[in-house]
Amino acid sequence: MAAKTKVRSAKKRRFINNTIVHVVLAILAFIWVFPIIWVILTSFRAEKGSYVSTFFPQSFTLDNYVKLFTDTSILNFPQMFMNTLFIAVCSCILSTFYVLAVSYCLSRLKFKLRKPYMNMAMILGLFPGFMSMIAVYFILKAIGLTEGNLIKLALILCYSGGAGLSFQIAKGFFDTVPIAVDEAALLDGCTRWQIFTKITLPLSKPIVIYTVLTSFMSPWLDFIFAKVICRANSDQYTVAIGLWNMLQKEYIDSWYTSFAAGAVLISIPIAILFLFMQRYYVDGMSGAVKG
């Protein structure tokens, strides 16, 4: 009898604990999701203007999305979207390659500058990237990359150029792949390149995915470099500049709801990438594959 009550009270206690935990989690989840829901609701709002007195829109419409793609005379959103996509995809490919190659070299090859390079990268990584912004602009101008379509190239260079410095996470992962595997491959006559592409990379899918994700997101979302380098070339604007423009004094009243629609749209490619690669992502962050 006594044992039974004990069991029941333990059950009860667990139930209470679970309830408290779930309530807290629900509140936190609500707080986190709240702004996103608000943006999505605003993007479908039919009332114009930047300020409304009610949380839920009075009426819904798709016009904000339609306007983004049809009203291109002042702010050409489709073009900005394509510009950004192109730049992001190119710099994603480039910087993924840089990061993985540098990480592999630092993890596997022994050379004199290895330690100094890692220290240097560590120190350089402490400075914010936009510190060099104006210098980067003048260098690009001297090479003649700040006009016309070359701006896209300039931005791709900007976003991928520093990738070699952010090798730490990928290198840490490569370090956990046993070196014996490499040695076995060397004995079988593999070159370093073959080891890299045929053995290390297939064993490191999580970190490859992680690198692809992060290197896609930074150019996709960047504002500062794009703003400094694009200047008055409106046909080269990226989405971030376009969205920023929509909030200027002259446009905010008529473009505010379309701004929300644009914000929803640019999160779609990222959301797709994440959904598609999510399980790898978690693996990649949590640590290594053993042997």
Add this chain to the structure above:
Amino acid sequence: MKKRGLAVLLTAALAVSMFAGCGSGSGSGGGKENIRLMVWSPSEDQSKDSGEWLQTMCEKFADEHPEWDITFVYGVADEASAAGQVAQDAEASADVFMYANDTLTTMTDANALAKFGGKYREEIESTNSEEVIASLTKDGELYGVPFTTNTWFMYYDKSVFSEEDIKNLDTMLEKGVVSFPLTNSWYLPAFYIGNGCTLFGDGTDESKGVDFGGDKAVEVTNYLIDLEKNPNFRIDADGSGIAGLRDGSISAIFSGSWDANAVKEALGDNMGIAALPTFTLNGEEKQMMAYAGSKAIGVNPNCDDMVAAVELAVYLGSAEAQRAHYELRNVIPCNTELLEEEAISGDPLVMAQNNTFNYTSILQPFVSKMNNCWTPVENMGKGIRNGSVTHDNAAEQTESMNEAMNSGGI
């Protein structure tokens, strides 16, 4: 050895590309002079929906000058941000661009703005009011061709307020709901200036400093505290004023010509536009005084064909171009000849803006120290809103605002 070879190769490649980047020449063919002019304007001036004002005007300009074979390159930079772009890198910026006059020192400090002299200056001076010219003059030199004035005034609902009511803010507050951007430092000083506070003497003398202290300023702070507590008063922030006009909860707001279309949509035929009202301070009527400025066309001193650039700037600011600008985009003209025309002077928007500019405004100072004046005023507005500025500490808070405005910034 191999590595050094690579380094030399890289250096050489860099050097070659740098030369390639710098090389640009202007040739001449067929007796005509080849000219390349880069022009920046806000994107509406170039959009098809609003009639491609810039392209049309530039082509007309080219037709008027058969001696030049002009290639126009268009870029987008609105008046407020153009100064930043030009000052960042004048050499790679437009030859002709539009800017707001409060950014004038940004560019003159960077040597990025050409002076107008001789016949051009005479022409500009003869077609503009003294106030407008003064807004573009620094140390006796004229730095641009004005094409519109820039200030704020009052939009109101005619069904709520009569022509008599709108003369005084306090009368208005008895009859309907008024919204004012109390936390915005472009608007808030209107009350202080109305009661005799001054900025840099007449706005140009940096050494005189800011005078937002003493009894005259404390009186205004006390007035504003009461104003904020008035049940018929709303603070306009983040577009709440225009939203209130739409749903009818607010009957008057203070804003500029950029909101004209939205207000028209919200109020329809009841839309009223007027210069600033007075306010009653300790039984006396004081006139609110807005900051006013102008927008102008500037020329880059680094351009290759100075004459053509200056001619184009003067043309874009001419009566003809201003008329087209007004017809296509509702940009309010400032050319004195145009303002006398009935079609234009009959427009209440034009009248309100010009009346404000001429009678109920001061020239917004563009001396460098003006940059320190924005945040303290904004903080005062915010303090009044959240109740940290009260009648008890008004004198103290006003004094510290005055001190902050006179200090060297951060």
